[in-house]
Amino acid sequence: MKILIADDEPLVRIGIKSSYDWKQAGMEIVGEAADGEETLRLLEQLKPDVLLLDIKMPQKDGIDVLTEMRQRGMTAKVVILSSFDDFVHVKKAMKLGAADYFHKPSMDVLEIVDVLRKIKNQIEEGRTADTGASGTAALNRETILRDLIGGRTENASSTRLTENNLYAVVFSVKKYAHTLKRYSGESAAFLQGTILNLLGELLSKEPETEYVRLQDNLFAILASHAESKSVQAAFARVNDLVYLVHSSLKRYVNIDTVFGISEPCHAFSSLRQAVDQARQALELKFYHPNEPLFYYRSRNLDDESMQAKVQALIAAMKTGLKEEKYEEFATSLAEWEEFVRSRECMTENDVKKVYEGLLFMLADDEDYGESRAGADELDDFTECSGYYHARFNEMLKARISGKSKDYSPLIRNIVQYLETHYREDISLALLGDTFHASPNYISRLFKQEVGRGLFDYLNHVRIRKAKELLKDYKYKIYEIAELVGFHSQVHFAIVFNKYEGMSPTDFRKELG
The missing domain is CATH 1.10.10.60 (Homeodomain-like)
Structure with missing residues (x-):
């Protein structure tokens, strides 16, 4: 897999290149770019599979590069590099199709490698699916559905769906990391395979229904209802499907699931937006962990005044830590948490990145990995708040007590x-x-x-x-x-x- 690094900081490019044996991982750094114009030129010239793209660059910034990539039909997967408080630009990048993002102050090369390996596997799976034994195109069901969700509708007629009362449903397993521990000796693929097999059994006799795995712990069900012009009847059917899947997974596999449901649409070309809506609905589980089902509703993720307030509070927390004004840091932290919790104006991933960035600023280099042990198992806002408060308090208490007494x-x-x-x-x-x-x-x-x-x-x-x-x-x-x-x-x-x-x-x- 070929990788292009685009960042105007030479130190970042050098650090990424020299921090891992990329060849051993089946990857190759094929080029470096220091500005947006050079990035686009090298994309055309080198045809990389993945672009590591800095948000803030001269000539053209990361958003400009992503926008032009889409306009030119460039297919390289994009992973964004940003500061941990640069959420406005990151959100724009994700809407433009970025696969993931990392915050440069706290990024770990092993985390980057893990994401790149997943992308590499996806690319190889796609190539395998697109090429039959004879070398001719042979699209399978999963590839067609992924294309459909990605906005490519040319093979939609090969599915069981119709363009009437289309809904997207996405779901994930609650307490996923904890659930995986039940399968000692097995990989995550075992649980995913079990879920997919059960979906196949449950939905095989359901008309106008398809399903596909989107990520490790994210599954999509697509359903249409051509027989009825009634939105209410189609909506009731979707809810019945949700109940069937939820209750069956609980009964046969003993796992709890949570679902997000989109608004109805009436064209295959709108399915991409419907899946995005379902994912946004599912995101609400972070703020309401006891609810099993969420319907899409407009949120405050793009409200400029709210995002400006969030940015100001994050800046205040960083300043408090940098200047060792810990009471001001604690006040800003409490205000940020209350603001975000009450308005639900940040995604789960963004909230966790803020906590991670603050922990990185507070922790000793040698203790950082140990201090975040268990963080990957946090599922909701309350858990995150309690977990990180305990670590912040422990570190701040040690610093304050160290300042308040005479040294030996x-x-x-x-x-x-x-x-x-x-x-x-x-x-x-x-x-x-x-x-x-x-x-x-x-x-x-x-x-x-x-x-x-x-x-x-x-x-x-x-x-x-x-x-x-x-x-x-x-x-x-x-x-x-x-x-x-x-x-x-x-x-x-x-x-x-x-x-x-x-x-x-x-x-x-x-x-x-």
Whole structure:
């Protein structure tokens, strides 16, 4: 699978390229672009399967690139790279068909690889389905339905659907991660296969009905009702289908499901919009976890005033953390949660990305993975709030208690050493030799007294010094990285992003 990286930050491109053995994974980075115009040119020239696309670029930004890709009929899958508070642009990108997105300050290369592998599998499945043994086109049922949902209607007559009272229903398994644990020794594919087999049995005798798996834990049922011109009768039939599937999966597989239902439409060309509506309806489960069924209704996801309020609250939380004004952070966090919960104006994925971004800013590098253990099993807003509040409180309590008391002589000396020797290579072994103490003891005592890990504190000092140097334009960014103790400009950019929520280049631009 061929991948093109489009980002105006050289450090990001270098970091992605050098952070994984792409060849071993069956992938190849075929090119890099630093602006929108170059991206479009390389898309035409290199024909990549996947584009990793930065939202904010010169010449043309990510939205402009996506829009022009669709106008030119380019089929590369697009994965967006953005800041974790840049939701307005991300929403536009997803509406234009982006497959997924990552927030650059907290993105993990293994998460990127996981998404790219899924895309690779989808591409290979599509190629297999499109080519028969003789090499001629041989579209199967699943491919036809995926095409139909994607807006390609040329093979719609091969389905059992008609263009009258068309509905889209999507559903997922509640507590999916927990449910998978029942199938020890089996993969997620086993559960998905079981669900698809049962759907086949249940719907085989139902006229004008089709089904297809959209994602790991997302299934679609498409139904029409040609016999009746009554919307009410078609609506009642769809509800009967939902009850049949829901009750059967509970009875035979012992799993709970939740459903989203679209408004009716009357043309195959409208099915893509209907599936989008059903997915938006299903999204409401995040705010109402005890409800089994949701009907599409207009939400506040595109309300500019509400999204501006959300952005302002996220910015306030970031500022509170960066400036270590933790009471202001807690106040902004509570206000953001109340605003989002009451207005339901963010998607589940966006809410979780905000929590993840805040956790990344708070956690020590060495503790970040451990601090988010169990986060993948969170299903609703209340669970997310309780989970992340507990972790935020634990980290903030350690920092505040560390600030409010005097350090022991050993830790006071180490803090002074870090403040003056931050440019040098510093290790626990070096500190142990310098202060005649066990490295493990130093590490444990430092975190206990200061409220943050030793290297987290050291990075904090280095970034503080770097911000001062960035005000002086005689220094290039790579020189500043060296002056504050980073031997890798890539590492400097990653750490700076963690503490400031932006790249060193963007920070300098904001200085004017």
